[in-house]
Amino acid sequence: MRLKQIKTLPEFAEAVRLRLEVFYKEQKVDPLIEMDQFDKSAYHFIALQKKKVIGTGRVRIYNKKAKIERIAIDKRFRHKGIGTKLTRFMINFVRKKHISNIVLHAQCYAKEFYEKLGFKAVGKTFNEAKIKHIKMVYKK
Ligand SMILES: CC(C)(COP(=O)(O)OP(=O)(O)OC[C@H]1O[C@@H](n2cnc3c(N)ncnc32)[C@H](O)[C@@H]1OP(=O)(O)O)[C@@H](O)C(=O)NCCC(=O)NCCS
Known part of the structure; x- marks a missing residue:
């Protein structure tokens, strides 16, 4: 398995294909919410297995903080x-960009997944794309 930042359009198209498969087909998120205006400026990442994209995620950097999304x-x-x-x-x-404030909105079922990575839940749960979420902040 190989991890890399997306650099080409075909890689991005594959990441979008996976996002639609998971968030739209599986989780029934509105595709117009899933794909948004931040895709253009975000950094995108993929996990590859024998050239097949099997994982993806994006990072948005704004106001000196980073938000991890669409994993x-x-x-x-x-x-x-x-x-x-x-x-x-x-x-x-x-972290290589010297940004220590990293946040994300976790689907509540995935809270433990992010806790194991060093994120801590803050505040109350809320609905996003009709799915229950909680804000989490990286504490390592
Ligand atoms: C959440 C998701 C990204 C986890 O990816 P993954 O590759 O399966 O996770 P890992 O194998 O690295 O899991 C590490 C740990 O996270 C936790 N975890 C993973 N999936 C979990 C689940 N569905 N429910 C509860 N805990 C979970 C477990 O503690 C797991 O440790 P274990 O393997 O010792 O049990 C994946 O399930 C996914 O793509 N889900 C659909 C999309 C989604 O909901 N994305 C998150 C949006 S916030």
Whole structure:
């Protein structure tokens, strides 16, 4: 398995394909919410297995903070540590930019996944794209 920042349009198209498969087809998120205006300025990342995109995520940097978003692992490749490795890769990318404030909005079911990576939940749960979320802040 290989992790990399997206640099080409075909790689981005594959990441979008996976995002739509996971967030639209599986989780029924409105595709017009899933794809948004921030895709243009965000940094995008993929996990590759034999040239196939099996994981993706993006980072938005604004106001001296980074927000990790759209982490999706191909259903057939979950629970193998790929989400953890991809998220760590994105955290390292952010830290190399000397940004220590890293936040995300976790779907509540995935809270433990992010806790294991060093994120702590803050505040109350809220709905985003009709799914229950909680804000989490990186504390390592
Ligand atoms: C959440 C997601 C990214 C996790 O990716 P993954 O590659 O399966 O995660 P990992 O194998 O690295 O899991 C590491 C730990 O996170 C936790 N975890 C992972 N998936 C979990 C789940 N569905 N429910 C509860 N805990 C979970 C477990 O503690 C796991 O440790 P374990 O393997 O010892 O049990 C993946 O399930 C996914 O793509 N889900 C659909 C899209 C989504 O909901 N994205 C998150 C939006 S906030």
